[in-house]
Structure formats: C-alpha cells, structure tokens
Amino acid sequence: MEIIKSTENIEELAVDGIVLGCYSNYNFTEHAGMRLSSYLEKYKELEEFNDEKENILLYYIDGITAPRVVIAGLGKKEELDHEKVRIAANNAVKLLRKKGAKRIAIEVLGNDGQSTSEGVLLGLYEFIELKSQLKDHKFVESVTFVGNENQLIDVDVGIITSEAQNKAHRMANLPANHATPTIFTDYTKDIFKDIKNTEIIVHNEEWAKEKKMGSFLSVAAGTDEPAKFLEIHYNGTKDDVKPLVLVGKGITFDSGGISLKSGTGMGLMRGDCTGASVVINSIYGIAKLGLKLNVIGLTPLTENLPSGKATKPADVVVASNGKSIEIDNTDAEGRLILADALIYSETFNPFAVIDIATLTGSMMSAISDGFIGGFSRSDVLWSELEKAGIQSHERYWRMPLDKHYKKQIKSDLADVKNTGGSRAGAITAALFLAEFIELEDWVHLDIAGVSFPENRKPYHPNGVLAFGTRSIIQYARNIVSKG
Ligand code: BES
Ligand code: ZN
Numbered sequence: 001m002e003i004i005k006s007t008e009n010i011e012e013l014a015v016d017g018i019v020l021g022c023y024s025n026y027n028f029t030e031h032a033g034m035r036l037s038s039y040l041e042k043y044k045e046l047e048e049f050n051d052e053k054e055n056i057l058l059y060y061i062d063g064i065t066a067p068r069v070v071i072a073g074l075g076k077k078e079e080l081d082h083e084k085v086r087i088a089a090n091n092a093v094k095l096l097r098k099k100g101a102k103r104i105a106i107e108v109l110g111n112d113g114q115s116t117s118e119g120v121l122l123g124l125y126e127f128i129e130l131k132s133q134l135k136d137h138k139f140v141e142s143v144t145f146v147g148n149e150n151q152l153i154d155v156d157v158g159i160i161t162s163e164a165q166n167k168a169h170r171m172a173n174l175p176a177n178h179a180t181p182t183i184f185t186d187y188t189k190d191i192f193k194d195i196k197n198t199e200i201i202v203h204n205e206e207w208a209k210e211k212k213m214g215s216f217l218s219v220a221a222g223t224d225e226p227a228k229f230l231e232i233h234y235n236g237t238k239d240d241v242k243p244l245v246l247v248g249k250g251i252t253f254d255s256g257g258i259s260l261k262s263g264t265g266m267g268l269m270r271g272d273c274t275g276a277s278v279v280i281n282s283i284y285g286i287a288k289l290g291l292k293l294n295v296i297g298l299t300p301l302t303e304n305l306p307s308g309k310a311t312k313p314a315d316v317v318v319a320s321n322g323k324s325i326e327i328d329n330t331d332a333e334g335r336l337i338l339a340d341a342l343i344y345s346e347t348f349n350p351f352a353v354i355d356i357a358t359l360t361g362s363m364m365s366a367i368s369d370g371f372i373g374g375f376s377r378s379d380v381l382w383s384e385l386e387k388a389g390i391q392s393h394e395r396y397w398r399m400p401l402d403k404h405y406k407k408q409i410k411s412d413l414a415d416v417k418n419t420g421g422s423r424a425g426a427i428t429a430a431l432f433l434a435e436f437i438e439l440e441d442w443v444h445l446d447i448a449g450v451s452f453p454e455n456r457k458p459y460h461p462n463g464v465l466a467f468g469t470r471s472i473i474q475y476a477r478n479i480v481s482k483g
C-alpha cells in the first residue's frame with residue numbers, strides 16, 4: 001500500500017473516497033468541512049451526531065472531487081483523546097474499504113497526526129501472506145494523509161510506529177515452520193538492512209555454551225532446530241552513553257516440552273515469540289525515528305519440544321551466573337531462556353532493562369487483555385512506562401514483586417525452582433527472573449493476556465497481537481525529550 005502525505009486541499013484530491021473529521025453537532029475539524037456544514041444543516045433535525053463511533057457516508061458532494069465522503073465522528077471536542085482518534089480513523093477508512101474505495105485520503109483528525117496515521121495503518125493491516133487465494137478480498141491501494149506541515153510531521157511518527165507494530169505482528173504470527181529461530185534472525189537482518197546506526201549479531205549455540213548459558217540451552221535441548229541468540233545494537237548517540245536494554249522471549253513454538261501441553265489451542269503457541277518480535281521491531285521504530293539514545297536488544301530464540309534429548313522435570317541446570325535451577329516443569333521455559341539473557345543484559349552497563357514475554361497463563365487469568373502486567377523494583381522507571389502506556393493506549397498495571405511469595409520457588413534440589421505452584425503464577429515467574437538480574441531499574445512485562453486477547457480494539461488485526469511495540473517506542477521518545 002502506498003502512503004502519501006499532502007498539504008493540498010482534500011476537496012480537490014482525485015481519490016475514491018475522503019475522510020473528514022467532525023465533532024458532535026456537526027462541528028467540523030478542518031476547513032473542508034465548512035462546505036458540508038450548510039449541506040448538513042438539515043441532518044441536524046434528523047439525528048444526533050455525538051458519538052465518536054458514528055460515521056456518515058455521503059456521495060457526490062458538489063465541489064468535492066472524490067465520489068465518496070465519510071464524516072468521521074469524533075464525539076465532543078473537549079473529550080477527544082488519542083485513542084478516540086485512532087478508532088475514528090480506523091472506522092472511517094474501513095468503511096471506505098468495504099465500499100470498494102481503493103485510493104483514500106484522510107485529513108488529520110483532531111489535530112492529532114500520529115493517532116490518525118496509527119488508526120489508519122494499524123487498522124488496514126492484515127496478516128494474509130500465507131493465503132494463496134483471496135476471493136472477494138478488498139484492498140486499499142493508497143492512503144493520502146492531508147494536513148499542514150506540522151501535522152504531517154506527527155503523521156510520520158505514526159507511520160513509523162504502525163509499521164513497527166505491524167512488522168512485529170507478522171513475526172509473532174508466523175507459524176513455527178515459517179519462523180524457526182534461523183528464519184527469525186534472517187527476517188531481522190532483512191528489517192534492519194537499510195537502517196542507519198544498527199548492527200545485528202546472531203550468536204549460535206556454541207557461543208551460548210562458551211557463555212555457560214545452561215538455562216537457555218536446557219530449553220533448546222529437545223529440538224533439532226538450532227537455537228539462536230540475537231543481539232541488536234542501535235547506536236543513536238555517543239558510545240559512552242549507557243544503553244537501554246530490551247530483552248524479549250523468543251520461543252518460536254512452545255509445546256511445553258516433556259511437560260507437554262494439551263493439544264487444544266496449542267497452535268497459538270506459535271506466538272510465544274511475541275516478546276522477541278516486540279523488542280526487534282520497537283528498536284526498528286526507535287532507529288527509524290533516529291532517536292538520540294543507545295538501545296540493545298537481546299532475544300534468545302528456540303523451540304520448546306519434547307524428544308529423547310529434551311530436559312526432564314527434576315533435571316538441574318546451571319545459569320550463566322552460576323545459580324542452579326531445578327526444572328520442575330519444562331513448560332515454564334520462558335523464564336529459563338530469559339534468565340541467561342537478563343544476566344547477559346547487565347554486562348552492557350544499562351541505564352534500564354525491560355524484558356517482555358508471553359510468560360504466564362496466570363497473568364492472562366489475572367488481568368486478561370486490558371493491561372500489560374508488569375513488575376519493577378523502580379518506581380521511577382515504572383511510572384515512565386505507565387505514562388507511555390497511556391499515551392499509546394497500551395496500558396500497564398503494576399503487580400507485586402514481593403518477597404512474600406519467594407518461598408514458592410524454593411527448591412530442595414537446587415538454588416531455585418522454575419515453578420511456584422498454582423497460585424500467583426505470574427508473580428512467582430517474576431520473582432524467578434529477579435534471581436538473575438540485580439539492576440534496580442529493571443521492568444518485567446508479562447504480555448500473555450494482551451497478546452492473546454479476547455476483546456480487541458477496532459484497529460487490532462486478527463491473531464496474536466504484538467502488544468507493547470508502540471508503548472516502548474513512546475517510552476524511548478519520552479526519555480529522549482526529557483534529556
Ligand atoms: N508460553 C506460556 C504462557 C502462555 C500461556 C502465554 C497462554 C500465552 C498464553 C508459558 O511458557 C507457559 O507455558 N507457562 C506455564 C507455566 C507453568 C507451567 C508454571 C503456564 O503459565 O501455565
Ligand atoms: Zn511454556
């Protein structure tokens with residue numbers, strides 16, 4: 001799909017349909033609406049137009065070149081926020097797509113260029129590359145964003161954040177045979193090939209052995225697919241400035257291993273690499289925006305499968321910091337691969353470490369798809385992420401990283417156990433991770449609930465959601481603008 005930006009008059013654009021924003025009671029956002037104000041005078045008698053979910057579709061308006069005009073309801077002006085703009089933009093362009101419009105122009109809604117382009121580009125994205133036939137499928141060929149120079153600068157930001165999230169969505173949804181750890185690293189190289197100041201290093205199992213990453217390698221033991229450990233560097237500022245390190249869970253398929261999951265719904269575990277997809281593509285977004293900070297991405301990548309070589313319950317393995325781990329359940333594999341990645345993250349002397357993982361069914365039960373559940377030792381770092389979450393509407397909820405629960409992961413055999421019983425499973429998983437990182441400024445994000453949602457936003461695609469991509473980019477933008 002072609003993306004165009006224009007400062008021209010939207011009324012004169014030769015497209016198949018245009019979108020104009022409108023507040024309650026026919027209060028248009030931009031001058032193009034003025035023409036419609038008198039036209040719509042009589043509508044006011046017929047219906048209220050107060051809801052941000054409402055659209056009006058009109059045809060062949062005098063003075064407007066495009067045959068279709070959608071008036072996108074934004075609700076009351078004083079109540080408008082970023083999320084309402086995303087939803088309005090999404091709803092309006094999808095209505096035009098449904099009507100067969102291939103070339104669409106949309107004015108910046110509510111003076112919010114970023115949310116306008118996010119609503120459109122997240123909304124029009126579909127993961128359909130594996131279908132060979134698309135009968136009656138309706139595609140949009142081009143979208144033109146119309147606004148003034150300043151608004152179009154914000155449109156550009158939204159183009160990049162949406163592109164990052166859509167790429168992350170793709171990587172998260174590719175089935176395991178289309179995204180082995182090796183293929184996953186190839187895609188990553190491809191994504192970064194033209195992005196300045198970035199470097200992709202793909203470590204193999206030999207390297208992990210040298211680093212004594214016994215915890216990570218214990219998960220890779222059961223599969224024939226070679227495990228990889230991806231390291232991405234974005235050098236956005238001077239070398240001596242401490243980096244932000246992002247760590248993502250990259251299980252390209254989680255069968256549970258010897259502690260095999262039941263068959264129902266197991267296919268969804270193709271998305272157990274969502275954390276890694278989010279890390280890779282938030283760095284892509286940050287680099288594309290040219291933000292002045294250093295970021296390192298670390299994603300251990302492997303399948304978790306049962307076999308004659310697989311790790312078994314009660315096996316004891318040793319992580320790269322020397323701590324021994326009793327593998328109580330091989331399905332609690334995410335924390336095992338993250339343990340070694342978190343230990344490695346501290347060698348970069350980071351100012352903050354954020355790990356992101358589809359880690360526990362427990363987090364899904366606790367807060368489902370409304371919030372990213374997070375844990376942190378640092379109130380400051382937490383509040384910064386929380387703020388970015390509100391701006392991007394990928395909201396965060398803080399859970400207790402409290403030693404009260406620590407006895408649940410005590411092991412008789414080893415220093416620590418990889419499960420903590422049926423209660424407070426997301427918390428005991430976080431406490432397990434805390435054994436492998438000492439940094440105060442660390443956040444663990446469990447995205448199991450939000451990535452496998454029951455309730456989606458109108459602009460969300462089907463499948464596993466790469467939740468967290470936009471908020472992490474937003475967090476980086478805030479850090480940079482704060483200085
Ligand atoms: N990948 C799963 C967690 C998960 C479940 C994510 C459902 C998204 C949707 C993880 O590896 C896992 O299996 N966790 C177990 C841990 C348990 C064995 C302690 C879980 O949460 O049930
Ligand atoms: Zn698992």
Ligand code: ZN
Pocket residue numbers: 251254272331333334358359
């Ligand atoms: Zn898993």
